[in-house]
Structure formats: structure tokens, C-alpha cells
Amino acid sequence: MFWLNExxxxxxxxxxxxxxxxxxxxxxxxTIPNSVESLGVSVFSYCRTLNELTLPSLFGQCLGxxxxxxxxxxxxxxxxIQKTLKHVLLTKETNIPENAFYLHxxxxxxxxxxxxxx
Numbered sequence: 001m002f003w004l005n006e007x008x009x010x011x012x013x014x015x016x017x018x019x020x021x022x023x024x025x026x027x028x029x030x031t032i033p034n035s036v037e038s039l040g041v042s043v044f045s046y047c048r049t050l051n052e053l054t055l056p057s058l059f060g061q062c063l064g065x066x067x068x069x070x071x072x073x074x075x076x077x078x079x080x081i082q083k084t085l086k087h088v089l090l091t092k093e094t095n096i097p098e099n100a101f102y103l104h105x106x107x108x109x110x111x112x113x114x115x116x117x118x
Contacts (some may be wrong), residue, residue: 003026004021004024004026004027005024005026005027005028006027006028006029007013007021007027007030007074009032009033009036010037011035012035013033013035013036014035014036014037014038015036015037015038015039015040016032016036016038016039016040016043016112017040017043018040018041018043019040019041019042019045020040020076021043021047022042022043022044022046022047023046023047024044024046024047025047025048025049026049026051027044027047027050028050028051028052028079029050029051029052029053029054030044030050030052030054031054031055032053032056033056033092034056034091034092036056037059038053038059039055039061040057040067041065041066042066042067042068044050044066044067045067045068046068047067047082048082048084049082049084050082050084050085050088051084051085051087052085052086052087052088052089053085053087053089054088054089054091055086055088055089055091056064056089056090056091056092057090057092058096058097060097061097063081063088064081066086067081067082079113086116088102095106098107
């Protein structure tokens with residue numbers, strides 16, 4: 001999947017497994033649909049050009065978990081969040097975990113929540 005630069009999820013997807021987009025070096029932006037209730041570990045590892053990430057929630061994990069970082073360790077530096085990632089949008093998040101953006105997130109320019117008030 002190294003050539004993949006975008007992907008449209010089919011309706012009703014509820015889970016995205018471990019390492020699904022691993023090595024998609026052309027992937028610049030991805031939107032995880034609100035129907036998704038869980039993401040696997042390292043789902044975005046080695047996505048070297050990922051600039052924008054939209055997802056419904058962090059699902060109780062730190063952002064680094066989805067890029068291959070384990071906990072808050074400095075180990076595995078070749079699998080951390082790529083410095084190209086500048087924007088993160090959470091569309092359904094209601095409870096952001098403590099230290100969710102602690103590890104390897106210093107270069108992200110914007111983290112936002114998209115809230116709908118009814």
C-alpha cells in the first residue's frame with residue numbers, strides 16, 4: 001500500500017485494525033468516519049507524509065499509540081508520529097486522555113475538537 005495517497009471508507013465501518021495504513025508513504029490526509037469505534041495500534045506507522053488527521057476520538061489512547069509509540073517511552077523513534085503531521089481534528093471526542101498529546105507531538109500546529117451543540 002505504499003502508493004496509497006487517499007482512502008474513502010465504506011459506510012458502516014466500525015473498526016480499523018492494527019497497522020492498516022502502515023507504510024503508506026504517500027498518504028497526506030485521512031478522515032476516519034464517525035462510525036469507527038476503535039483503531040488498532042500502529043495504524044499510521046511509517047505514514048511519512050501524513051499532514052492532516054481527522055478522527056472521531058483518541059479511543060482512550062495517546063496519539064503516539066496509533067503511530068507505533070508504546071506508552072510514553074522514547075524508544076522506537078523510527079515509528080513515532082511523523083513531523084509532517086500538523087493538524088489533528090477530533091470530531092466526537094468527549095474525554096481526551098491525560099497526556100494524549102505528550103509524546104512526539106511538539107510540531108503539531110493545531111489540535112481541535114469539532115463540537116455540535118444541540
